[in-house]
Amino acid sequence: MSKKIKKINSGILIIGNEILSGRTQDKNVAFISNWLNSKCGISVNEVRIVPDEEKIIIKNVLTFSKKFNYVFTTGGIGPTHDDITAKSISKAFKVRYEYHKQAYAILEKYYGKKKFNDGRKKMAKMPSGSKLIYNPSSAAPGFITKNVISLPGVPSILSSMIENCKKYLIKGLKTHSQTINLFTVESNISKELGLIQKRYKKNVDIGSYPFFRLGRIGVAIVTRSISKAKLKSVNKDLLKLVKRKKIEILKT
Amino acid sequence: MSKKIKKINSGILIIGNEILSGRTQDKNVAFISNWLNSKCGISVNEVRIVPDEEKIIIKNVLTFSKKFNYVFTTGGIGPTHDDITAKSISKAFKVRYEYHKQAYAILEKYYGKKKFNDGRKKMAKMPSGSKLIYNPSSAAPGFITKNVISLPGVPSILSSMIENCKKYLIKGLKTHSQTINLFTVESNISKELGLIQKRYKKNVDIGSYPFFRLGRIGVAIVTRSISKAKLKSVNKDLLKLVKRKKIEILKT
Numbered sequence: 001m002s003k004k005i006k007k008i009n010s011g012i013l014i015i016g017n018e019i020l021s022g023r024t025q026d027k028n029v030a031f032i033s034n035w036l037n038s039k040c041g042i043s044v045n046e047v048r049i050v051p052d053e054e055k056i057i058i059k060n061v062l063t064f065s066k067k068f069n070y071v072f073t074t075g076g077i078g079p080t081h082d083d084i085t086a087k088s089i090s091k092a093f094k095v096r097y098e099y100h101k102q103a104y105a106i107l108e109k110y111y112g113k114k115k116f117n118d119g120r121k122k123m124a125k126m127p128s129g130s131k132l133i134y135n136p137s138s139a140a141p142g143f144i145t146k147n148v149i150s151l152p153g154v155p156s157i158l159s160s161m162i163e164n165c166k167k168y169l170i171k172g173l174k175t176h177s178q179t180i181n182l183f184t185v186e187s188n189i190s191k192e193l194g195l196i197q198k199r200y201k202k203n204v205d206i207g208s209y210p211f212f213r214l215g216r217i218g219v220a221i222v223t224r225s226i227s228k229a230k231l232k233s234v235n236k237d238l239l240k241l242v243k244r245k246k247i248e249i250l251k252t
Numbered sequence: 253m254s255k256k257i258k259k260i261n262s263g264i265l266i267i268g269n270e271i272l273s274g275r276t277q278d279k280n281v282a283f284i285s286n287w288l289n290s291k292c293g294i295s296v297n298e299v300r301i302v303p304d305e306e307k308i309i310i311k312n313v314l315t316f317s318k319k320f321n322y323v324f325t326t327g328g329i330g331p332t333h334d335d336i337t338a339k340s341i342s343k344a345f346k347v348r349y350e351y352h353k354q355a356y357a358i359l360e361k362y363y364g365k366k367k368f369n370d371g372r373k374k375m376a377k378m379p380s381g382s383k384l385i386y387n388p389s390s391a392a393p394g395f396i397t398k399n400v401i402s403l404p405g406v407p408s409i410l411s412s413m414i415e416n417c418k419k420y421l422i423k424g425l426k427t428h429s430q431t432i433n434l435f436t437v438e439s440n441i442s443k444e445l446g447l448i449q450k451r452y453k454k455n456v457d458i459g460s461y462p463f464f465r466l467g468r469i470g471v472a473i474v475t476r477s478i479s480k481a482k483l484k485s486v487n488k489d490l491l492k493l494v495k496r497k498k499i500e501i502l503k504t
Binding site: 014017018019020021022023024025026027029030031032033034037043044045046047048049050051052078079080081082117118119120122154156175177186187188189190191193194197198205206207208209210212222224 | 277
């Protein structure tokens, strides 16, 4: 059985007042995006950071669920009053918010019957029909409801669970990428870079990012493409430009 | 002349493929949000991370400009082909994308007439009628167009410019915040926390965030409110709960 591999995209919904207020620095976007692209060939096309408010979560879950192949949510699946992701997703899809039998059993076993209080039981409540994403760190599972995958907000727990999402995801075309770090300034090469980008149109995405390293100013030229051949070709063109302009390359 | 201070909100639009792809870890959201709240009493209500695509930037700039008192964009104001923020905002507001006389003069002086090439000139092109946000790091100014403030993506440059945004912003009510770090687990206090949150309804926002410190598990209880009195009162209630449950507080 062979499937034709195509472009698969996704959106990430970061749910949490602590990220919006600046109290906590989000680390999940970069982690999820790198993992999705390298392991599943899935691109992240948009990220939204939203507060712990039911109406707002519902609206954004529905928007993203229609717009993208997959939606990843982070945060709001713990035991406290501000953890409203599961309930909000249930309302978004108009399904019951109820105990997931297997999640209940996992958590009851983890905590022991005596210590399995209401707060802990709450973590077994999910949108009806959800499938579980196992959590090797702290037991409380994530879940997938239609095309929406809900993960916790704590980066160390999220990263320990991410491989368990794989079985629910259809693989897409991987975006390959290459970086050349140059000791120059953007305005020295901006015109030529623009012309190269024009030649490769939508086949290659060329990004240019200033950096400061070893006490010197530089520019990282990042090329991204689903075609390895196109990537090779564009990088050949870039190296010609570098040679012509006598620009020093930072060897890493 | 006295103005009645009220709630002022904002949205942040992070423009850049490098953030979406996970190559670069965003640091601007936390920085801008902390600065806005502590220095201007302005809250950040939503963040979106979007790619370097004109149509998408236009749509999101217009959405945020209507939705919030202020919009902050980061990224895409350099000299290369993928820097399309200024042009996109011009199109969004249907104004000319043209040289800003003062920005042109600043950049010409900074680089010197001979070295003021097309790439560098591009950084003086802005939506017609924009006002400048001075850049003490690398000269190229940010700009404000209607209620949209455009800043660069490099965190060190952005942070050196942020104070220069102040004169364009109307100050709002500051949100005060207090944190109590407890050596306990969320599920030990989730029920009582929920009841306290109910009592304070919309006057205080109580957040609960697990942490790992000194080899031990804990929970940070963060309370936020525009009323100092309400904040004091809710923290009194929290300390009563802590005492009753015999929970150890992490002194910082």
